[in-house]
């Protein structure tokens with residue numbers, strides 16, 4: 163069976179929907195459902211009309227042995243019932259103030275009675291409502307909304323009830339439209355001939371009009387079921403995990419009477435969010451998923467803003483929210499159902515955050531009960547103490563885009579660093595740069611460097627427990643204290659191992675891609691999209707994915723980045739020394755005497771660190787100066803290739819461009835003077851030039867000359883880099 167279990171709460175509340183007095187949640191079996199909240203919509207919010215509930219589906223055959231998380235109800239400080247989702251294999255847990263929780267045994271009809279009866283009553287009075295089923299792929303959204311013949315979903319149940327109500331008031335007309343929003347474009351599902359539906363603003367008071375969307379009048383459930391089934395068959399599905407919906411499907415039911423009112427009910431089966439790297443997606447799939455995740459983030463922003471009664475709600479950020487605008491704002495009711503399957507803890511918490519971001523109360527990555535001894539707390543306490551005593555330094559170098567939507571720092575978001583910073587991180591992504599830190603790491607049998615080099619990553623299980631070990635923001639301090647306390651090898655070893663764990667904790671499976679880690683300032687608000695499209699919010703979500711990393715879990719980017727920046731920026735060195743190095747480098751005289759031995763450098767760092775601790779010198783080296791200094795001071799003793807890697811990326815690009823330019827334009831004689839260019843290769847270049855004026859545009863184009871990549875590098879190296887390093891040769 164699936165792990166999530168609903169622990170019955172000690173008390174239940176009558177939790178009524180507006181418009182229907184006395185509608186009781188007790189209609190739902192106490193064994194399977196839990197309700198909390200203050201009795202109004204949006205129990206945790208500002209008294210808005212947003213209800214956030216969770217439905218946990220039973221385990222399927224494929225979920226066997228997969229117990230990624232538990233859900234339980236706990237008592238809040240003031241005695242209220244709170245929902246807690248906790249990882250099975252670690253002590254990570256998050257707490258939300260939700261309105262209800264429906265367990266594995268709850269039938270859709272029970273949810274309908276509890277949540278939607280009142281909505282339909284409101285519809286009859288001319289109010290608009292929207293129901294969203296949201297969750298990861300395979301979470302049970304379609305089962306909840308559409309259902310099956312054996313267990314009809316909320317859509318057929320709603321239609322059944324609406325048609326019954328319409329019959330009572332003989333003048334009411336029930337019409338349905340059905341469309342999908344795919345890659346932010348709207349398509350009619352009832353009439354395939356129409357194709358794309360145009361969304362444009364109407365001249366009447368900010369309303370949105372949909373040109374090409376037809377409404378079909380339905381009189382009986384059988385009639386509706388046929389239309390609906392046809393529409394469902396047209397919905398875009400992917401084959402990645404079983405059959406998965408790749409678009410948001412919206413069924414809009416309009417109930418109107420010629421004289422009095424016209425209410426609208428939107429029933430939305432959202433596309434599932436997913437961590438794209440898990441499924442080795444192709445380009446189209448990635449793009450689809452990116453759109454899905456992005457639109458879900460925008461929807462979450464809207465829900466959160468409505469829930470907290472914010473004065474500005476950004477409906478226009480995505481097509482879906484733009485279309486649904488008139489059924490979300492004002493006095494419309496919104497019901498969000500978080501459908502949780504047996505996905506990972508991360509996916510479950512992402513779902514919860516998307517649905518109930520503004521109800522997110524706590525987020526703990528470690529729990530004292532789970533810590534066998536006090537050892538870890540001590541290890542954490544020291545860096546924290548150190549951190550508190552320090553001025554904020556290197557991370558501010560990374561510019562962050564402030565988000566107007568995020569009142570709290572979203573823990574899963576990290577801003578993308580500039581390519582230069584990424585490169586800098588990549589080159590220095592090794593704690594092993596410090597011999598004193600390397601020693602304890604070696605002692606532990608696994609240096610970070612080795613870890614990264616061999617691309618070893620913790621397993622999912624390890625990862626969860628790793629994440630629970632220490633809060634992310636401590637690692638930088640751990641690095642610092644490890645450098646400082648060289649006498650305390652044991653302590654350093656402990657700290658270094660924690661640091662190592664954190665650095666690797668961003669991925670659960672597969673390999674590590676060095677470029678994926680990006681700086682993250684936890685004290686800042688910012689808005690950033692990742693490759694999978696998530697935008698803003700406070701959801702626990704992994705984010706930036708460069709090239710082809712595989713990650714699954716929330717990560718401590720601050721630590722790793724602080725660490726790497728520390729080594730790159732030279733934050734532990736005094737400004738004066740940076741300037742000195744810079745000056746030496748600028749003098750353009752390559753002199754090995756300027757390269758201080760590592761130990762000397764370290765002692766320098768230590769002495770500066772000690773002076774920092776003593777509060778004597780709080781100066782922070784300029785980021786750019788430090789970058790330059792480390793780049794410029796290094797090459798004296800390094801190979802030309804290392805120099806090339808160390809030099810400014812713009813310079814690298816320029817050199818490559820110049821080199822290719824020479825190959826594209828030089829005469830035959832000039833080309834023959836180049837190293838590695840024999841008559842055959844030169845002839846090939848001239849041949850290529852006949853076909854195109856600029857045949858070599860990229861470095862990779864050198865393979866057109868019949869060179870392997872290695873040969874191309876080697877020739878480039880001998881022609882260009884040697885000239886830089888040893889101009890006299």
Ligand SMILES: Nc1ncnc2c1ncn2[C@@H]1O[C@H](COP(=O)(O)OP(=O)(O)OP(=O)(O)O)[C@@H](O)[C@H]1O
Nearest residue numbers: 219220299300301302303304305405406407433434
């Ligand atoms: N409450 C439930 N009881 C029994 N089976 C369920 C329940 N919820 C979901 N399932 C089953 O789980 C599987 C996945 O559910 P479903 O297709 O509804 O997921 P989904 O969230 O719509 O996925 P996707 O985003 O990929 O479309 C289906 O086989 C469905 O029958």
